[in-house]
Amino acid sequence: MNSTVRVLIVSNEKKIISFIQNLLVDDRTITCSYLTNFEYEVLYTDSLTNYFKNAQIDVMILTDNFQQFSNLELIKLFKRNRLPIPIIVISKRNETSLAVEVIKAGGDNFLVQTELTYQQLVDAIYSAMQTLEEKRQLEKIQAENQKLLKAIEQSPVSIMITKAETDHIEYVNPMFSKLTGYSKEEIIGKSPSVLNSGTKKTFEYKHLWDTILAGLTWKGEFLNRKKDGSLFCTSAVISPIKINNNKISHYVGIHQDITQQKEAELQLKNYAKKLEKKSKQLEEAYQEIEDKIQRARQLHRHFFPIKIPAIKHIELDAYYQSAHKIGSDYYNYVKINNQLLIYIVDVSGSGIDGAFINIFIRQKINRFLYVEGHTKQISPKGLLNFLAQHFIEEKFPDKYFACLYVVVLNLATKQLTYSNAGIQVPPVLIRQKELISLDLGGLPISSAIPLELLLYEEKSLSFDEDSTLVISTDGIIESVIDGEMFGIKRFQAIVHDYWYLPPSELKKVINLHIEPIVKNIKNHDDITYVILQNSSKTIDKKELLIPSDCCALELVVKQLSKWLANYTNEVNKMIVGFNEMVYNSIEHGNKFDVTKKINIKIIVKKTYITFTIEDEGYGFEWPSHLKRSLDIMNFEERGRGIIFAKASFDYITYNQKGNKVSLYKKI
Numbered sequence: 001m002n003s004t005v006r007v008l009i010v011s012n013e014k015k016i017i018s019f020i021q022n023l024l025v026d027d028r029t030i031t032c033s034y035l036t037n038f039e040y041e042v043l044y045t046d047s048l049t050n051y052f053k054n055a056q057i058d059v060m061i062l063t064d065n066f067q068q069f070s071n072l073e074l075i076k077l078f079k080r081n082r083l084p085i086p087i088i089v090i091s092k093r094n095e096t097s098l099a100v101e102v103i104k105a106g107g108d109n110f111l112v113q114t115e116l117t118y119q120q121l122v123d124a125i126y127s128a129m130q131t132l133e134e135k136r137q138l139e140k141i142q143a144e145n146q147k148l149l150k151a152i153e154q155s156p157v158s159i160m161i162t163k164a165e166t167d168h169i170e171y172v173n174p175m176f177s178k179l180t181g182y183s184k185e186e187i188i189g190k191s192p193s194v195l196n197s198g199t200k201k202t203f204e205y206k207h208l209w210d211t212i213l214a215g216l217t218w219k220g221e222f223l224n225r226k227k228d229g230s231l232f233c234t235s236a237v238i239s240p241i242k243i244n245n246n247k248i249s250h251y252v253g254i255h256q257d258i259t260q261q262k263e264a265e266l267q268l269k270n271y272a273k274k275l276e277k278k279s280k281q282l283e284e285a286y287q288e289i290e291d292k293i294q295r296a297r298q299l300h301r302h303f304f305p306i307k308i309p310a311i312k313h314i315e316l317d318a319y320y321q322s323a324h325k326i327g328s329d330y331y332n333y334v335k336i337n338n339q340l341l342i343y344i345v346d347v348s349g350s351g352i353d354g355a356f357i358n359i360f361i362r363q364k365i366n367r368f369l370y371v372e373g374h375t376k377q378i379s380p381k382g383l384l385n386f387l388a389q390h391f392i393e394e395k396f397p398d399k400y401f402a403c404l405y406v407v408v409l410n411l412a413t414k415q416l417t418y419s420n421a422g423i424q425v426p427p428v429l430i431r432q433k434e435l436i437s438l439d440l441g442g443l444p445i446s447s448a449i450p451l452e453l454l455l456y457e458e459k460s461l462s463f464d465e466d467s468t469l470v471i472s473t474d475g476i477i478e479s480v481i482d483g484e485m486f487g488i489k490r491f492q493a494i495v496h497d498y499w500y501l502p503p504s505e506l507k508k509v510i511n512l513h514i515e516p517i518v519k520n521i522k523n524h525d526d527i528t529y530v531i532l533q534n535s536s537k538t539i540d541k542k543e544l545l546i547p548s549d550c551c552a553l554e555l556v557v558k559q560l561s562k563w564l565a566n567y568t569n570e571v572n573k574m575i576v577g578f579n580e581m582v583y584n585s586i587e588h589g590n591k592f593d594v595t596k597k598i599n600i601k602i603i604v605k606k607t608y609i610t611f612t613i614e615d616e617g618y619g620f621e622w623p624s625h626l627k628r629s630l631d632i633m634n635f636e637e638r639g640r641g642i643i644f645a646k647a648s649f650d651y652i653t654y655n656q657k658g659n660k661v662s663l664y665k666k667i
Contacts, residue, residue, distance in 0.1 A: 005125060006056055009034040011063040016113070020061060020090065023118045030125065059086050059125050063113075072105045079106040084136075086128035090116065103371060108132075123336065127370040134363050137302075141356055157398035158234070158255040159448055160192065164248045167191050173448075179234075179257055181227030192253070195224040197231055210485070212240050212251060216424045216478060222255070232259045237348065237401075239422070242441045254448060256399050303362055309335040311411060313465070313535055316342075317503035319511065321475075321518055321527040328354035329473050329526035332362065337375050340409040343383075344530055346423065346473040347402045348444075361402060364390050380406035380419035381458035388421070388445045388454040401446035405471055407532070409463055414534065416463040419456050421445050427471040428492050430499035431464055433607075435492060438469075466536045466607050468499040468506070472529035479517040479525065486517065498651065500607040500666060503531040505653060540567070540604040545597050548590035548615075553582050556600065567604050567667065574609070574665055577648025580641035581613050581661055589615030589659055608650075611663040619658030626652065 007030055011017050017034050024030050062071050071089050078087060086108040091098060099110035108128040111120060158179045161171040168189050177183055180195060187194070200222065211218040217239040225231055234255040241250040308316045318331055330345040343365065347357045368386045369375050383406055391402065403422035409415070418427070422444030429436040442456050443449055463469070472491070479486050498509045511518075514527065542563065546552040557579055564571045582598060590596035596616040603610050625642045645652050651664040 003029070005030045005129065006058045007032045007061060007125065008055075008057045008059070009061045009063075011035075013063065016063045016090070019113070020121070023116070023121050027118075027122065030122070055085075057085055059088060059128055061088050061090055063090055071107075072101055075102065075105040075107050084132060086132050088124050088128055099373075109370065123375075124370070127366070131363075131366060131370070134359070134366070138359060138363065141352075141359065157448060158253075158257070159398070160253040160255070162192060162251050162253070164240070164250055170250070176255075179226075179232065179255070180224070186227075195222075195226075197223050197225040199223045208238070211478065212238055213248070214485075214488070215240055215242065215248065216474060217422075221258070232257060233262045234258060239424075239444070241443070246439065254399065254401075254446075303332075303359060304330070305332050309333065309340065311335065311340065313537070314340065314409070314411065315503045315533045315535055316531065317507050318530040319507055319528065323475070323526050327526045328358070329475070329528035330358040330362070331528055331530050332365075333530070334369070335411075336369065336378070338411045339375075339378055340411060340532075341369075341378055342407045342409075342471065342530055342532060344405050344423070344471050344473060344528060345402060346404075346475075346526070346528070348400050353400070357396070357400060357402060360391075360394070361387065361404070378408045379458065380408055380417055381456040384419050384421045384442070384445070384456040385454070388456075389451060391445045392447050392451055392454075396447050398446065398448035401444040401448070403444045403473070407469070407471065409532070414463045415460055416469070417458055417460040419458040421454075421456060423473065425472050425474050425477050425488060425491075427469055428495045429461075429463075429467065429469045430496060431462075431467040433466075433499075435496045436461075437492070463532075463534050465534050466500070467534045468495070468503075469532040470495050470506075470510075470529055471532075473526065475525040475527035476514055476517065476529070479514075479520070479527075481516050481520075486514070501651060501664060502535070503533050505651065505662075505664075506531055506533075508653060509651070536606040538603055538605055542600075542602045544600040546600065547594045548586045548592055548596050548598060549594050550583070550586065553579065553586065556582070560602070564602075564609070567609060568665070570665070573648050574611075574663075577645040577663060578611055578613075580644040581611075581663065584641040585613055585615035585617070585659075588620065589617030591617070606667070608667055609665045611649075612660065613663075614660035617659050619655075622654040622658045626654075 007024070009017050009020055009032055011034065021032050024032060062074060071091075075087055075089075078085065087106070088109045088111065089102045089107050090111045090113050092113050094112045094114065102110045108131060109124045111124060158176040159171075159173040160169060160176055162169050168191060169187055172182075172184055172187055176187075180187075182194075204220075208218050208220065217237060219237050220235075222234050222236055223231055224234060235258045236256075237254045239252050240248040241252060243249045304320065305318075316333060318333075320327070320329060320331065322329075328347045330347075332343055334341045345358060345361055347354050347361075364387050365383060368383050369378070372386070374382060374386075384404060387402075387404070401422070403424075405418070405420050405423040405427065407416060407418045407427070410417075416429075418438055418440065420440045420442040422442060426440070427438040429438055438459075440457060440459055443454055445454060476486055476491055477488055494510055494513055495506070498506050501509065510529070518527065542560075544556055546556055557575055560578070561571055561575055564574065568574070582600070585598050586592060590598070599612075599614040601612040603612075622642075626646075642652070645661075645663055649663040649665050652661065654661050
């Protein structure tokens with residue numbers, strides 16, 4: 001897109017033109033031009049296409065006061081001529097029926113002049129441009145992946161529901177009978193074990209049951225036996241269904257026959273051995289595939305949020321790590337009408353198909369907000385119900401499903417409303433130092449599940465000052481470290497211990513704990529989480545600039561000791577670590593050069609005190625020093641000061657260069 005948005009206003013009333021221009025007069029990112037009643041008559045002629053073929057216009061605004069034709073006729077004329085210019089209608093008439101007709105005709109938005117504000121107009125302009133860009137991207141993806149979509153539509157999927165209490169089958173779909181040879185009457189009431197081939201190990205079944213009994217989704221493969229005794233291989237997803245958000249009543253198993261795929265893989269291996277002489281051709285083909293995957297990966301990442309919204313006392317951060325070359329997770333946050341919408345997505349596929357579904361979800365959510373007009377009071381459950389309906393109408397193959405968690409924060413009342421569609425990991429909320437697990441059930445969105453079952457709930461609670469919320473997909477929880485599942489409790493404990501940190505620092509702590517997962521190639525799920533924090537106001541602060549002199553340090557220590565006593569009873573402990581870190585900056589950072597300064601900042605909040613110490617040195621390689629344990633026989637370089645600081649404070653971190661350290665102490 002251009003850095004400046006070019007808007008054309010079409011109207012025969014100068015008052016309306018002036019009204020719109022006055023709304024946008026202070027916005028330097030938008031320039032306006034207009035057609036008067038002497039110029040716009042050309043719009044209704046056959047020369048329309050030629051007139052706008054090379055027009056330098058990004059968005060067109062129409063008013064409803066033409067002499068010859070209505071807005072609807074003009075919009076339809078634009079669409080017949082396939083002119084890719086977004087159209088916004090501004091009307092004096094506040095009529096829902098007129099708005100509906102405008103959207104049906106192909107308009108991008110309908111605004112009422114008497115209620116129009118600068119922010120609404122700007123949002124509408126950028127939303128129209130974004131929608132146009134998304135349509136172009138979707139068309140590009142659809143054109144490149146027609147063959148893939150045809151293959152997806154023909155994929156067979158089997159559905160089985162069992163009762164948790166008895167482990168008896170209560171329901172199977174027709175594809176189950178086609179796949180296994182058992183009729184519905186033969187299999188209802190029996191255990192799924194009738195399909196066992198005896199090839200799966202005991203520890204594999206133990207991991208399966210540990211996962212679903214913990215309320216999580218298990219993914220894996222089975223080698224099963226049909227009624228006629230023949231073997232077949234399936235890729236399976238088994239998810240628990242909960243009653244009252246805690247008791248598991250049933251399990252849903254979705255199975256895809258991959259027997260031919262396994263046989264093809266075996267044939268491919270045998271065939272590859274015979275084609276060793278053609279390795280060069282295979283390498284070229286592989287490189288071509290890699291290039292396409294890279295383009296798809298870039299497209300997927302393109303739709304992630306680039307900029308964090310600036311909101312007073314509200315801080316945001318997020319993390320995403322793909323387990324595959326193209327990931328299947330996605331997150332986004334949108335600030336609109338004094339509301340902050342956050343959603344996190346985990347789709348069943350990986351690769352190009354997973355990226356395609358994520359883009360589809362984002363486009364439908366934007367339609368829910370900006371086209372359907374649900375922006376004044378965003379309902380998470382309303383959004384999920386809307387998305388479920390369109391997902392099923394799109395007729396995605398049954399093997400694909402999407403899990404979402406949706407959160408809306410009212411920035412005025414600090415009311416948090418949330419809804420869930422299949423995310424198994426409950427978000428962690430720390431409010432007034434208390435851990436709250438936002439348990440809320442909800443089935444994944446899938447064409448394999450009837451729409452009448454996809455009715456979602458929503459709950460609300462206050463998101464007070466000094467509250468931190470972490471929303472995550474199951475990538476961290478279901479990963480294995482040292483033979484054990486990472487688990488929800490371990491994740492909650494990390495957030496509970498460090499919730500007071502700013503989101504950027506809390507993300508560092510979480511990533512430090514999950515570093516083995518990210519590096520472990522055996523963990524095959526994306527890792528995604530979003531952090532939302534309502535930070536407390538600053539109670540007091542102090543900033544000092546001192547020379548690289550030990551005498552100056554002594555004076556500062558005396559001054560701070562008295563000042564800190566007003567806020568904590570651990571002054572002596574903190575001063576020890578603080579003194580060591582400032583001395584490090586004097587000795588190792590500024591090399592005792594008294595012309596160089598040490599910048600000291602202390603901020604006191606209700607939940608913590610933070611010290612920032614910055615010298616003018618070149619920095620150092622600090623991560624290895626932070627990992628050292630106490631060794632009284634080896635205080636080399638900055639190691640001694642860091643060890644004392646770790647003992648004196650709850651959290652310590654450096655900037656990338658290594659010449660600025662931040663020390664955090666909980667109150």
